[in-house]
Amino acid sequence: MPYTFTEFFAGGGMARAGLGASWRCLFANDFDPMKVAAYQANWGSDHIKSGDVARLTLSDLPAGTVDLAWASFPCQDLSLAGGYRGLGRELDNISTRSGTFWPFWKLMRGLVSDGRSPRTIVLENVYGCLTSHGGKDFAAIAAALATEAYIFGAVVVDASHFVPQSRPRVFFIAVRAGETIPANLAATGPQPDWHPAALVRAQEGLDAATKRNWRWWAIPRPAKRRKGFADVIEDAPSDVSWHTPEQTRHLLGLMAPVHRMKVADAMSAGRRVVGTLYRRTRPDEAGIKRQRAEVRFDDVAGCLRTPAGGSSRQTIIAVEGQTVRTRLLSAREAARLMGLSDRYRLPARYNDAYHVCGDGVCVPAVRHIARKVLEPVLKSKGDEALLAAE
DSSP: OOEEEEEESOTTTHHHHHHOTTEEEEEEEESOHHHHHHHHHHHOSSSEEESOGGGOOGGGSOSSOOSEEEEOOOOGGGSTTTTTOOOOOTTSOOOSGGGGHHHHHHHHHHHHHTTOOOSEEEEEEEGGGGTGGGGHHHHHHHHHHHHTTEEEEEEEEEGGGTSSBOOEEEEEEEEETTSOOOGGGEESSOOTTTOOHHHHHHHHTSOHHHHTTBOEEOOOOOOOOOOOGGGGOOSSOSSOOOOOHHHHHHHHHTOOHHHHHHHHHHHTSSSOEEEEEEEEEEEOTTSOEEEEEEEEOSSOBOOOOOSGGGOOOOEEEEEETTEEEEEEOOHHHHHHHTTOOTTSOOOSSHHHHHHHHHTSOOHHHHHHHIIIIIHHHHHHHHHHHHHHHO
16 A cells, blocks of 8 residues: 655645655645646646645544655745744744744644644755754754654755755654654764754754654665756757847856856866856955856756745856857756656746746655655554564
8 A cells, every 4th residue: 555645835746756656645735826736737636725724624634644744844934035034933923934834733733632643744944944043943843843752853955966956955854653763764873964064053952852852864875866967958948048149248247257267167178068157146355245147067056946035046058169158947957956757747937837846845855765764664563563463
């Protein structure tokens, strides 16, 4: 039988794509009608409920106990683009988007009280959740899990392990008390691949009661990534066009000397070099803020972002000899950078498609967590039941 799950803040269903065929969705929810439409285009309408998570009740959720509750709750208030406004307080009026965590958690508490605790819970958010409000947001999430008797830990997984995009994200992985955690999944301390210094400091700031439920997850390192950024680029995208020579010269003119030197090196490389470019506001030598263009040619795209908070979309820069061309990243290229199959149906409007991708979770990162942690935990209980029957 497939594992069962519910997906909150589901977006276009990228966690569902990552979990794969061995998992069966029983319920999904998102507030954004555009994202719900994208979800329905790819997964059907049977299990997706559109609307505010704060308006959901236990009667909306499937009966019985699910194997997993997944929540990629809104990240804007825990990220630089959102000004690190934070989760908000559970008992106050919720005025921040990341404050939607508390209505979601109210549902989880209700399931616990009802004897229907999800066997596992995964919460996904931006790297900024480790430090926002001096670590208080991280501590609030950790305490919420511990209070409801979940054994949990957090890992930082960068999408660059799997796809050519730099996208570090924090995943809280929680297991219901009483479940069997295979010994090889629990380390005695932080693991370099998954527990950077910022996460270690955040864990050190937890109170003693919360720390008792903490586990350092030992996750196998994935195989070396095979594809680079140039491998995801479309030859003839349908939704974006190459810039005019004048537009490209304007972007080159916005570069500081160190970035112009990167372009010069690419021009003398003797081969086609593809990189990405962001427009930023940086202080110049006199301290005056100016728009700058910053380029990278390390075969990895920068983190996909949506326009919220003023972030600019990535621009592709292709250099071949003395020829330099630029254009916006296409929607399909953005989807590939998230690990989505080309069979995934994107919204017709460019901005909508880019938004679905930029707000999503890296598909193969989800698969790795499911295959290396969730499925072994859930299977252990089944193995125990089989042994008892024998």
